[in-house]
Amino acid sequence: SGPTPLPTRSPATPAPTMDGSASYCGYSLVQVNRNCASAKPCPSGQDNQCGGLEVCIRDTDCGSTTASSTLSQSSSEATSSSAEPCDELCVEALPSDWCPAETSQLNLPDCLEVDVGQLCESDGECATDDALNNCGTYDIYARVECTGTTVSQGQLMRTMPPTIPPSYAPTTALPTMR
Numbered sequence: 001s002g003p004t005p006l007p008t009r010s011p012a013t014p015a016p017t018m019d020g021s022a023s024y025c026g027y028s029l030v031q032v033n034r035n036c037a038s039a040k041p042c043p044s045g046q047d048n049q050c051g052g053l054e055v056c057i058r059d060t061d062c063g064s065t066t067a068s069s070t071l072s073q074s075s076s077e078a079t080s081s082s083a084e085p086c087d088e089l090c091v092e093a094l095p096s097d098w099c100p101a102e103t104s105q106l107n108l109p110d111c112l113e114v115d116v117g118q119l120c121e122s123d124g125e126c127a128t129d130d131a132l133n134n135c136g137t138y139d140i141y142a143r144v145e146c147t148g149t150t151v152s153q154g155q156l157m158r159t160m161p162p163t164i165p166p167s168y169a170p171t172t173a174l175p176t177m178r
Contacts (some may be wrong), residue, residue, distance in 0.1 A: 022063040025050030026117075029057050031092055035145040036062035039115045046059040054117075077130050086113055086126035087154030091141035094119060099135035111153075118147045126153035 024039035026032035032162055042049035042056035091111050100106065111120035111128055115170050122128035122139040133141035146152050 022060050023056050023058045024060050024062050025054040026057050027054060027092070027094060029060060029097055031142060032057045034062045035116060036060070036148050038145050040117075055130055070120075080121055084154050086157055087151045087152050088146065089126050090144045090150045091120070091122075091128060091153065092144050093129075093132055093134050094140040096134045096143055099138075100139065102138065106135055106140060108140065111141055111143060114143050116143050118143055127157045128153065139169040 023042045023045050024034070024036070025042050026039055039060070039062055040050065040054075041062075045056050045058055047055045081128045089111060106121065108114075108119055109120040110125050112125055113124050114120045120141050120143055122130055122132065122141055124130035127143060128139065130139055132141075134140055144150060
């Protein structure tokens with residue numbers, strides 16, 4: 001009886017490979033899916049492939065043929081829009097948990113001055129909410145591409161009910177004297 005043979009190792013299971021064709025940089029899945037044409041791919045699935053405050057969002061619709069056909073249709077719709085600046089402005093409020101800790105990073109240009117994919121600070125331009133306060137006292141938005149499902153700020157302005165002017169008449173009964 002000789003030495004006991006060493007056990008044989010079973011073949012290692014290969015690590016699963018990630019399909020990076022559906023991973024894109026952005027702030028949220030909705031924002032990325034609405035802006036496939038301008039979204040930056042992050043095929044390794046790592047946040048360090050994205051710039052600024054963006055992270056790598058997985059399982060987006062951007063790699064699908066449905067998203068591509070929707071984008072080509074929305075691109076032709078966007079070119080037929082009027083030259084009114086607000087008609088070309090589409091924004092989404094930045095989720096509060098995405099806000100940087102340093103307030104110096106929140107001193108951003110207004111939303112009409114940035115390109116798609118950049119952050120901006122609203123001052124009420126084009127019916128943005130200047131009291132949003134989603135990042136402390138700052139009103140931070142991400143500019144997104146206008147598509148068939150994303151309504152521009154100009155369209156919102158035309159569909160908003162008119163503001164009721166303040167009334168100078170008392171709204172309560174006159175005070176009584178005792």
